[in-house]
Amino acid sequence: MPTSSQNQGNSSKDVKISYIGLPALDVSVAFPQATPASIFPPSASDYFQFNDLLTPEEQALRKNVSVVMEKEIAPIMAEYWEKAEFPFHVIPKLASLNAAGGTIKGYGCPGLSITGSAFATAEMARVDASCSTFVLVHSSLAMLTIALCGSEAQKQKYLPSLxxxxxxxxxxxxxxxxxxxASSLRTTATKVSGGWILxxxxxxxxxxxxxxxLVVFARNTTTNQINGYIVKKGSPGLRVSKIENKIGLRMVQNGDILLKEVFVPDEDRLPGVNSFQDTSKVLAVSRVMVAWQPIGISMGVFDMCHRYLKERKQFGAPLAAFQINQEKLVRMLGNVQAMVLVGWRLCKLYESGKMTPGHASLGKGWISLKARETVALGRELLGGNGILADFLVAKAFCDLEPIFSYExxxxxxxxxxxxxxxxxxxFKPAALSKRSRL
Ligand SMILES: Cc1cc2nc3c(=O)[nH]c(=O)nc-3n(C[C@H](O)[C@H](O)[C@H](O)COP(=O)(O)OP(=O)(O)OC[C@H]3O[C@@H](n4cnc5c(N)ncnc54)[C@H](O)[C@@H]3O)c2cc1C
Structure with missing residues (x-):
């Protein structure tokens, strides 16, 4: 049984493995066999030059996001992913991108085009999907709900600092x-003097x-409709515990929330959430953003494989020289081009006011299906290193799974x-609907 004197994580330097009874072995000799993802591979997936479709502002944002992600996040991501901890120290770096709030105009928000926001999401996910999820939950779900469904006072109070x-x-x-x-949710909101009890x-x-x-949805006990509330950290009766043992998006801190007689003042009820349809409106927009996460993940996996196959040799030749490997690489590249086209069209439909919930759902669903194929090919291409977080693809492979299932x-x-x-x-099996009427 080998015992490691240091977590191998990102850096292989000075790592010694000692086999019982044998002298310590310096594994830096054996690892890495190619450049790990801590030194992030150059972008090579824009084969059809989609960047040309972006405005100069969108191009600049995209570039800025990729620089920050490659410089600040890539060197630490395997370590934090492995520890399942969020790197709080990078929040100011993410804030410097000026992307939180996305398309929201005013209230200190950047008022980006949806296409700019989408490519920013992809560039984040290209390096690390956990970081992009952190921003999307914050921005495309919570902030957008306040922007679309909040009162003027709520927008002024909460959006600038968010x-x-x-x-x-x-x-x-x-x-x-x-x-x-989710539309059958059971959390209740009961009207009391001056506010609500959740x-x-x-x-x-x-x-x-x-x-x-915390933007929380609950069923109004008087109307039986779903309403939205802003609950503040530390509210009496609010308890949150971290969900452990996730196999994907390990840096994201997912929690179980218990609300026990939590009082929310009237001023923190979101006046624009009066039914599940209002929640669905937010979800339709955020699904466009979520669709760009699998696109970004696939871009990063392609970039990693593209570099790796040229660096690593077997049978005296780079892995890139084998026809089967080239076919897989090209299939991945083709998938990325198609995914970007679908994602880009979704943004344009949204911008022209023509996007329907069905469009957004088809985009998110189809893109995540293609991304699954793409990352699985990448995992194969890296052989054994395809199961190490250090070379990105294993991490990306796992990170895609929750994205396939959420939103x-x-x-x-x-x-x-x-x-x-x-x-x-x-949605509801016809047989069950019939039986429930008997
Ligand atoms: C990492 C992670 C982060 C998340 N973050 C958030 C968050 O920030 N906020 C939030 O509110 N939620 C969040 N979610 C929850 C997420 O949206 C749900 O997990 C998702 O909606 C699926 O619900 P479920 O897990 O209960 O699966 P289930 O609903 O139990 O579904 C299980 C399976 O049955 C299938 N199924 C269910 N109903 C039908 C049907 N009618 N017809 C056909 N197939 C069906 C599903 O497709 C799935 O394959 C997160 C989830 C994960 C894993």
């Missing part, structure tokens, strides 16, 4: 017993273990589009 990332937000819809079926549980909520602002699983997104194109909702 845009600077001086405060962090989370977005709590899912419950232990209501995931895909009672219930939430599950999987990203950033919730440390968020200053609507692939199946649920298919059903949203299916309902739109057939006019028939097929």
């Amino acid at each position: 845009a600077r990332l001086d405060t962090v937000a989370c977005w709590a819809l899912t419950e232990p017993d209501y995931g895909s079926d 009672e219930g549980q939430k599950r999987w909520i990203g950033n919730s273990t440390f968020a200053d602002v 609507g699983t692939y199946d649920i997104n298919s059903l949203v589009t299916g309902r739109e194109i057939t006019g028939i909702a097929s």
